[in-house]
Amino acid sequence: MKDFMKEAIKEAKKSLILGEIPVGAVIVKDNIIIAKAHNLRETLQDPLAHAEILAIKEASQYSNNWRLKDCSMYVTLEPCPMCAGAILQSRISKLYIGTFDPTTGACGSVINVLQNNSLNRWTNINWNYNKQCSSILEEFFKKRR
Amino acid sequence: MKDFMKEAIKEAKKSLILGEIPVGAVIVKDNIIIAKAHNLRETLQDPLAHAEILAIKEASQYSNNWRLKDCSMYVTLEPCPMCAGAILQSRISKLYIGTFDPTTGACGSVINVLQNNSLNRWTNINWNYNKQCSSILEEFFKKRR
Numbered sequence: 001m002k003d004f005m006k007e008a009i010k011e012a013k014k015s016l017i018l019g020e021i022p023v024g025a026v027i028v029k030d031n032i033i034i035a036k037a038h039n040l041r042e043t044l045q046d047p048l049a050h051a052e053i054l055a056i057k058e059a060s061q062y063s064n065n066w067r068l069k070d071c072s073m074y075v076t077l078e079p080c081p082m083c084a085g086a087i088l089q090s091r092i093s094k095l096y097i098g099t100f101d102p103t104t105g106a107c108g109s110v111i112n113v114l115q116n117n118s119l120n121r122w123t124n125i126n127w128n129y130n131k132q133c134s135s136i137l138e139e140f141f142k143k144r145r
Numbered sequence: 146m147k148d149f150m151k152e153a154i155k156e157a158k159k160s161l162i163l164g165e166i167p168v169g170a171v172i173v174k175d176n177i178i179i180a181k182a183h184n185l186r187e188t189l190q191d192p193l194a195h196a197e198i199l200a201i202k203e204a205s206q207y208s209n210n211w212r213l214k215d216c217s218m219y220v221t222l223e224p225c226p227m228c229a230g231a232i233l234q235s236r237i238s239k240l241y242i243g244t245f246d247p248t249t250g251a252c253g254s255v256i257n258v259l260q261n262n263s264l265n266r267w268t269n270i271n272w273n274y275n276k277q278c279s280s281i282l283e284e285f286f287k288k289r290r
Contacts (some may be wrong), residue, residue, distance in 0.1 A: 047211040047235035048193075048202055057193060065191040081258045082234050085227025085251070090192035102263055106230070110263045111256070113226045118255045120248055 001081045004074040011038040011078045022136045025051040025075040027059040035059035052083035067091045076133040078105035084113035098133030149219040156183040158219045167281045170196040170220040172204040180204035197228035201235050212236045221278040223250035229258035239269045243278030
């Protein structure tokens with residue numbers, strides 16, 4: 001199986017070059033990448049322009065369907081509440097996460113939007129730790145200090 | 146003060162005409178509406194096209210700034226986790242909600258994304274009940290059955 005997390009890391013590196021917090025995401029269906037994106041919040045001056053949101057937008061345009069059933073997302077950083085909520089909304093079946101976010105992680109670290117029996121949807125979470133996912137973030141924040 | 150919830154209800158009615166779940170939102174700064182939107186998920190085949198998300202996108206484009214500080218949002222239905230997360234991300238200061246959502250409401254009904262001490266942001270929530278906000282939804286779901 002192709003290492004899709006590596007493709008998400010390539011996306012995160014594009015954010016790094018732009019001075020953005022480096023996060024990348026890809027969406028896969030039938031073993032093919034149908035969308036890839038990286039964080040562009042500062043570049044676009046858009047609070048919604050997280051990697052996951054941009055990838056979901058691209059995948060639904062590609063599919064011409066708001067339901068991304070049987071799709072998986074690979075993302076380098078644990079999604080925030082907005083992105084976890086968008087993953088629920090889009091019906092993505094499986095989420096692979098490269099590293100956790102102790103500050104705003106909404107897939108178990110701070111809250112869990114994806115696996116909450118009180119909400120009416122549930123998404124499969126797979127922790128797919130990759131050292132590069134955290135080291136690229138450390139590199140970014142070290143430079144900023 | 147202008148009744149901004151009435152403007153949000155006007156937006157929700159546009160969704161109803163399109164056969165969409167009727168939800169409308171407006172964003173206000175300095176007592177002026179800088180963005181208004183209604184749910185367009187089916188029309189655009191976009192899982193992100195909730196009224197709140199479209200309004201935030203419009204307001205940040207208008208402001209050319211991803212931070213919507215000192216802005217208020219008036220929305221006819223309690224935001225879902227995605228939209229509540231987007232409100233946090235955009236730094237909207239105050240949220241006025243027209244009716245609660247017992248199924249996916251993320252501002253207190255099911256979970257509370259906006260007022261959670263474990264997350265690093267907090268948004269002011271004002272329940273601004275208006276019978277029309279719930280009756281328009283009842284009308285929609287009655288027709289669908």
